[in-house]
Amino acid sequence: MNWLRVREFVRKEFIQLFRDRKNRHLLVIAPLIQLLVFGYVVSTDVRDIRVAILDQSRTRESRMLKDALDANRTFRITHYAGNSTELEEILVSREVDLAVKIGPDFTEHIRRGDSSPIQILADGSMSNMASVRIAYSSLVLDRFNRNLIRELYPERIDYGKIDARIRTWYNPNLDSRNFYVPGIVAFLIMLISLLFTSMAIIREREAGTIEQLIVTPLKPVELILGKTIPYIMIAQAQMVMVTVFAIFWFSIPLQGSLSLLFAATCLFLLSTLGIGLFISTISATQQQAMMTTFFFILPFFMLSGFVFPIANMPLVVQWLTYLNPLRYFLVIIRGIFLKGVGLEILWPQLLALTVIGLIVFTCAVKRFRKTLD
Amino acid sequence: MTTSGPDVIHVEDLEKKFGRFVAVDRISFSVKKGEIFGFLGPNGAGKSTTIRMLCGIIKPTSGHGVVAGHDIFTDAEEIKGSIGYMSQRFSLYEDMTPFENIRFYLGVYSVPLEEWDDRIEWVFEMTRLQDVRHRLARELPPGWRQRLALGCALLHRPEIVFLDEPTSGVDPITRRHFWEFIDHLARAGVTVFVTTHYMDEAHNCERIVMINEGSIVATGSPSKIIGEVFPDRADADLNDVFIRLMARRNE
Incomplete structure (x- = not known):
């Protein structure tokens, strides 16, 4: 191995990469825009629930119920329906998220001491959101019931009860952005390193410049280093850029160690660059490489736990996720960002990344050398 | 322009098969140090395959070959430091x-x-x-x-430069400059191994080998080859030789 050769190769890669104005934008501005857009878009928080009410009772109690909903900052009563059909139409037209129907004998039941049913209709087409909204409305109704009981039976002696005091750790406000933004960082790093490595090698083949390289004393290992080192540097630079942006723009806390984050990124890159190399050996044109990259990226993304929890997947698919480097890197990056945990907790993930990375990279290099002959 | 140095390229019974197709059929020749050596033949004759074997890009199927003192079977990597290669297509x-x-x-x-x-x-x-x-x-x-x-x-x-159709698509003035330069190189002791389609250019070579369908059909200095193929025609040139030899094979 001759480091002069590797150095000049890396310099050449950088010259070519940044000579193309499109690449300059792609490497610097695109990740920021993606982070910005995704950071705002990828949110599963339920902050605003629009409610339509059909009040057929029109009593003090039904008004109390409406007030209880309105007083909660999450709920917003936007429509008052005149009859059941109108209420359903409002829900169907997606103008509201929940429809509450208070029947004509609502108050009579309460006064009699019976439980009084009300109907809550939720738009279940987005099942996740619907269940969160339903849970929120039960919370409000529970509180309403307690107030009602206190009012109706003022001298009732409470017996001891459980008072659950819930604290969420690591993400005290349950801000879904804190969960997703580190994931986006990981995903962007993967996308760029995978795509650019494979393209960089195929470009040489397409242009015929690889032929000139083969007659030089340049060794395959030097060629591979020359093609991967620039992307390790770029991926790390992007990591810095995107991390700084995540911290200062989105106020994502970075609790853990930066150096561990960069070490973990290096291990992660071992896999992605390996796959990039592999793609370059099976694609003839840059277009093919691009298509193949997306073929790889989609399952990596879906089976990583980025959006869909791995625990919810069928068992066989869960086993598959163990092969996915992004799965481990997500645990690491979220652990470092949100929990501030270190090597003592993350070592299994780091070990898995190392093993997968080494295997993938070695196989890719072997295959790559064969295609050179 | 006479050279009688040691052989820097020596090839014996060199053969290259791609599957059942014989691209180069057991050819033998040698090139001396500081010589301008022309390798002539029509498209698909095996010129590029031969160059690629000599440069250590592809492995020959059988035979012997030594380039710049290194065996092309066992030392292919060592050859690369001693040779220069310029391909037909601009590959910088x-x-x-x-x-x-x-x-x-x-x-x-x-x-x-x-x-x-x-x-x-x-x-x-x-x-x-x-x-x-x-x-x-x-x-x-x-x-x-x-x-x-x-x-x-x-x-x-490098000791040897391999030029694969270096003047294709180049205007006549540049071509002349090019050959002047090649001459200059050879005088400085560099061995020039050149393939070309242009028979007028081949006259600049001290020795040529003509190859067709993987086999050598003529070897020697341009005047010697012309004399051999057309003993009774004084006005014959390499073009005539080329057409005659290549046609003979295709019959």
Whole structure:
């Protein structure tokens, strides 16, 4: 191995990469825009629930119920329906998220001491959101019931009860952005390193410049280093850029160690660059490489736990996720960002990344050398 | 122009098969140091395959071959430091300048750093590309790019240069300059192994080998070959020889 050769190769890669104005934008501005857009878009928080009410009772109690909903900052009563059909139409037209129907004998039941049913209709087409909204409305109704009981039976002696005091750790406000933004960082790093490595090698083949390289004393290992080192540097630079942006723009806390984050990124890159190399050996044109990259990226993304929890997947698919480097890197990056945990907790993930990375990279290099002959 | 140095390329019964197709059929020849050696033949005759075997790019199927003192079967990697290669198609980086290309190949051939400045000046002087050293290669006319490619192939002062149809697509003036330069190289002791389609150019070679369908059909100096093929025609030239020999095989 001759480091002069590797150095000049890396310099050449950088010259070519940044000579193309499109690449300059792609490497610097695109990740920021993606982070910005995704950071705002990828949110599963339920902050605003629009409610339509059909009040057929029109009593003090039904008004109390409406007030209880309105007083909660999450709920917003936007429509008052005149009859059941109108209420359903409002829900169907997606103008509201929940429809509450208070029947004509609502108050009579309460006064009699019976439980009084009300109907809550939720738009279940987005099942996740619907269940969160339903849970929120039960919370409000529970509180309403307690107030009602206190009012109706003022001298009732409470017996001891459980008072659950819930604290969420690591993400005290349950801000879904804190969960997703580190994931986006990981995903962007993967996308760029995978795509650019494979393209960089195929470009040489397409242009015929690889032929000139083969007659030089340049060794395959030097060629591979020359093609991967620039992307390790770029991926790390992007990591810095995107991390700084995540911290200062989105106020994502970075609790853990930066150096561990960069070490973990290096291990992660071992896999992605390996796959990039592999793609370059099976694609003839840059277009093919691009298509193949997306073929790889989609399952990596879906089976990583980025959006869909791995625990919810069928068992066989869960086993598959163990092969996915992004799965481990997500645990690491979220652990470092949100929990501030270190090597003592993350070592299994780091070990898995190392093993997968080494295997993938070695196989890719072997295959790559064969295609050179 | 007589040379009687030691052999720098020696090939015996060299054969290359791709599956059942015989691209090069047990050819033997040798090239002496400082010689301009022409390798002539129609498209698909096996010229490029032979060059690629001699440069250590592909492994021969059988036979023997030594290039610059290294065995092409066992020492293919060692050959690469002693030879320069210029392919038919421009295969330097079009999105880089001549200066950047030269610098890159100085690095790839691991020329000692302290010699870089001298070599860079030497190449620019030789190729007369000083004025465009910072223009992108893609913006240069084909003839200039050929000169750059040749310059890059000579940067590491190789013993042998392989030029695969170096003058295809180049205007006659540039071609003449090119051959003057090749002459100059040979005088400096560099062995030049050149393939070409242009028979007028082949006259510049001291010795030529004509190859057709993987086999050698004629060897020797241009005048010797002409004399052998057309003993009774004084006005015959290499073009006639080429057409005659290649036609014979295709019958």
